[in-house]
Amino acid sequence: MDQTDTVTRILDTAEVLFAERGFAETSLRNITGKARVNLAAVNYHFGSKKSLIQAVFSRYLDPFTERFHRALDDLEARYPDKDIPLEELLETMARTVLEVPAERHSLKVFMRLLGLAYSQAQGHMRRYIQEEYGSAFTRFTELVRQATPTLPDAERFWRLHFVLGSVIFTLSGLDALRDIAEKDYGEHVTVRDLIRRMRPVVVAALQAPLPPVPALRSEASG
Amino acid sequence: MDQTDTVTRILDTAEVLFAERGFAETSLRNITGKARVNLAAVNYHFGSKKSLIQAVFSRYLDPFTERFHRALDDLEARYPDKDIPLEELLETMARTVLEVPAERHSLKVFMRLLGLAYSQAQGHMRRYIQEEYGSAFTRFTELVRQATPTLPDAERFWRLHFVLGSVIFTLSGLDALRDIAEKDYGEHVTVRDLIRRMRPVVVAALQAPLPPVPALRSEASG
Amino acid sequence: MDQTDTVTRILDTAEVLFAERGFAETSLRNITGKARVNLAAVNYHFGSKKSLIQAVFSRYLDPFTERFHRALDDLEARYPDKDIPLEELLETMARTVLEVPAERHSLKVFMRLLGLAYSQAQGHMRRYIQEEYGSAFTRFTELVRQATPTLPDAERFWRLHFVLGSVIFTLSGLDALRDIAEKDYGEHVTVRDLIRRMRPVVVAALQAPLPPVPALRSEASG
Amino acid sequence: MDQTDTVTRILDTAEVLFAERGFAETSLRNITGKARVNLAAVNYHFGSKKSLIQAVFSRYLDPFTERFHRALDDLEARYPDKDIPLEELLETMARTVLEVPAERHSLKVFMRLLGLAYSQAQGHMRRYIQEEYGSAFTRFTELVRQATPTLPDAERFWRLHFVLGSVIFTLSGLDALRDIAEKDYGEHVTVRDLIRRMRPVVVAALQAPLPPVPALRSEASG
DNA sequence: TATGAATGAGCGTTCATTCAT
């Protein structure tokens, strides 16, 4: 159009609506209507709704992974011969997560999208994210492994996902939870506050004692 | 119909499909088709799709809250004069969560629905759950408060949500994560395993040291 | 609706519009608009546009094949021990073709549809017709074979298709050609006239002398 | 573009796709995509899709009519005072039909296009062909009239269209029919074979005895 | 002279819901 590029207008509007209502509940007419762009423009520029969704993600994840890799490079350079402490790793992750969307977009939106992607039908978005951006996560996981050498691998796997769940769930539902917190405890939290609060919890979670070995018995579960 | 009640057939089918694909992605045609029930039966028996969704939840949550209240009654009776230990509270919660769906339905489905409800459009489900079943959560929260007297209220609020996020995220994505875990670490986990693994992590998370007070500075966040 | 059944209204309108404009050029909105029926009714009753097209054909071809088989039964009963003369076969075919649509529908429309089906993209209609109604054609072909014992099989195959082309082409373009004929020769032809005119031509075509055997030489052709 | 002229690229691609799928089923995106040419190029060079279709026809019919007129000139020169025999006329027609597309294009495509033009929506193509190229057909018809002086004019008109139908129908459906013929009779036919086969049939058809005069009775037909 | 971008109209299909029986 005139002031902003059509593609950008679509992406900006789409990410907000997707985050607010979910993918299926957001129609292309919603998006193009709000973005004041022709309906056909989405299919012209992105090919399909599914591709638009992926483009919305890429716009967050591409700079994120790039920056994250660079931050990990720096970190490894600072600890040339010994393992990077867990706190440093988490600190780096937190900093990168905060930096990237802060530049142009909203962290809340980003987290909400991430939450949606993980709860989506058939997990096709989960698969897409895994394929495109799995390498950064793998690298991070490996560094965490070196930082927690006594933790069994399977245990670490699950604990990292516990933590991931905490982060995505809390940050993606931020608005609602913040309202409750403000009403009940009179304090207005920012994303930074929340991340500050999370840090000791995450460290404690990862370093918690191992669960007792279960007594052997056959069991089934749905 | 004949063998099973139409209402039950619809509920049984709906909960599975909702859990698999989400609410918006599951049409009444999907449900009635698979349940081999007339299309109009949903609107006839439930009034609307939204009401059907709520009915699916009620069928899980009604017995759950009832049983949970009874379990807490027992617990309070066992600790008449002093606070209930945190581990006991968590144990009771875990046991009730495991018991209820095990009777007729799937815990995985239940958790998936819970996760969807929290990530779903407009949060109308979140609101519904809060209104209908908030009392049980509030009672539990209060007992946790007594069990962790040194924790500031706001801190406890957030940590409980961190934990809630862990549980819902991990259990609702169980199938996918289980596949990865099985492939990478060769161990097949059951829901019981997972809950056993969660216990020390949750305790550690709730008892983690407080974060340092931030230096005062003005800050903004999206 | 009120006077006529919705399904019939759709079929009646569809066959006329399809015959006039072709399948791709006729939209469901064209049909439902002219039939004064809800747009969704087509998909409700037929499932898809493709199925509607096939239903239009079935309504002609089902009674046709049934009646044709019966007519051939009669014919075979009348010639218990010797071959049925070619003229009788053609006469029976012509009579059946004339009878069936005359009852409720238009022969012109039927032929036009047949012509369209044969010239259609990817020939999926041709395939459908072959599968559903090929047996009647095969039976007729076999009787023609017995009636023209001196004709090589391949030659008969091609000549039958020459004739089929004549019939479909002429009858499906009947309106336009009739206008020209009326203007130029002052005679108004009916379908019956045309079929009467075709009979000696078809017989002559099938009984024409064989072409000379070509001198052997390598040749290519697109 | 670079190697071949854009206009030619479009025409070459269009005629193939049109012949394969029909006009309505072939989009300008199909054409320009396959021709690796800009989408707007069709409208730029041809003005509209309809004009492109006509251009595709002209590229076949212009040289055909020119050559056909010349061939008829030659023929008339060889028979200065008496009528040209029917076989000679048909031979000349067949030769010209075979010659023209053989130079650069495919006869199959040409016939398929011709068949489509006759069965296509509203007959606007039929009208266009009639207007642009009717003179050649008229001249040929007149020569046939002289070659078959005993045939009533109306009869000749219809018989010529019977024959036209045979040719167009058979040649435009050549691929499918050839497959069947090859499977059932083990012989691979070329276009030349088919035309050789057609010749005696066409002669016989045109020279068939007249049909009996119908007994007078009022009759109606749809 | 070409072309990337954009457009308005229309496509087949699916949706949750309602209605008459």
Added chain:
DNA sequence: CATGAATGAACGCTCATTCAT
């Protein structure tokens, strides 16, 4: 009590065409 039929709205997408450069 239950259901086949129907409906209006909306869906994602594709269309031929136009426009600004």
